[in-house]
Amino acid sequence: MVLVRDVVELVEVTRVYPGGVRALDGVSVGFEKGTFTAVMGPSGSGKSTLLHCAAGLDLPTGGQVVLAGQDIGTLREPKLTAVRRAHVGFVFQSFNLVDSLSVWDNVLLPQRLAGTRPDQRWARELLERVGLAGRERARPGQLSGGQQQRVALARALAGRPEVIFGDEPTGALDLATGRAVLGLLRRFVDEVGATIVMVTHDPAAAAWADRVVFLADGRLAGELRSPSAEQVSRRMTELTR
Template identity: 60%
Template sequence: MRSVYAGAPRPAKTADHTSAPAIVLDRVGKEYPGGVRALDEVSLAVERGTFLAVMGPSGSGKSTLMHCAAGLDSPTSGSIRIDGHEIAGLNETRRTELRRERIGFVFQAYNLIPSLTIEDNITLPLRLAGRTPDHDWLRTLVERVGLTERLTHRPAELSGGQQQRAAVVRALVAKPAVVFADEPTGALDLRSAHEVLDLLRDLVGELRQTVVMVTHDPAAAARAHRVLVMADGRVVEALEAPSAPQLADRLVALGEV
């Protein structure tokens, strides 16, 4: 299985302390009971400061790839390194600790707690980990996403796009090595979806944040710098700056309706 390299698209404005890739997968396999093989020796490296999208037909393995790469599930075989730390083989406690320290998540559902203010929602993961928020960093992020005047509001008082932007800040507030975004625009209207995708792409350029997004939407994937197309548990194609029509054609060719 050849390795897939997803390099940084351009020099970053923010200095980085290491040149090691943010994510490295080496011959990662995932097999479920009954012999169902969801991942088939996937190897790839994702450089820091990369906005990478992963897409493919239903059952292609893209969600399993994200779950294993993000430490939400354990691979059956192979090696996974996040920010230089091996996570394959770790028990659930250690995986949880690593996710808390190195990884941010943005999901289709905003997962905001209705009874808390937006600020409390954003800082909750840090407080649960016993860490004090970096208020300068928090202010920078909140200003960047345009939520400065919304911090004292409850989630129900915000639009869907604003709630997802709050979720993006929550993912970034701990300064993770990687942000994994799972269908982050799936519950948004077209305008809000464009705003969130613009935000994710800009964060890569401005902060050298590494973002890995799993999506079934060719238009969303086309906003990334690079796209991996999966089928049958393997990466079958790596495309640089593809258009939405190109990606739609690839899905049709792979049998996605």
């Protein structure tokens, strides 16, 4: 029997903000290696807070977050930053590229910041996979939104992280470009064994995932395996009634 390892595990995680706002309320969920998970829920359900706690960008008020075998709630800076840089990649809605750097330097930036030697062969393969071979010297301002998001995806994968977190990665893209980026995410899970956790509001985007985890009022509200857009849409309608 082969045991599937959770790359990230949240155990009874609670996050309370000043004023008593309880964004997460005893959430326990794991994200398996080599899988694509979408996180969905109504506005204010705790989606982004879950993502930020899982990634070590925010620390829980209670419970545990285990990332790559480490309880990150026990870590303090700069150790926490080092763990994030070693094990986590990010893809944001706003791309978050450095305008003054070339495509090539943007892709290699996280590894250089971490003080590790960039794997240039892997970086070139990634740019080929995302369809940007030959654009290494271009600046972000010379690229379309979809191309910038492809650079962000290559950057997230360049250090071969344990997990990639996406916060509405297709939210700023048109329908066709969004589908292309989702197709790339799916390919990297299937062909490279990447682990992806993506917050989205779009049932069609969630349907690219292996699993959809739903939140409501800071608590888990079920999940779907091998979801269709129609199934996700129905579940979201139920949660917002």
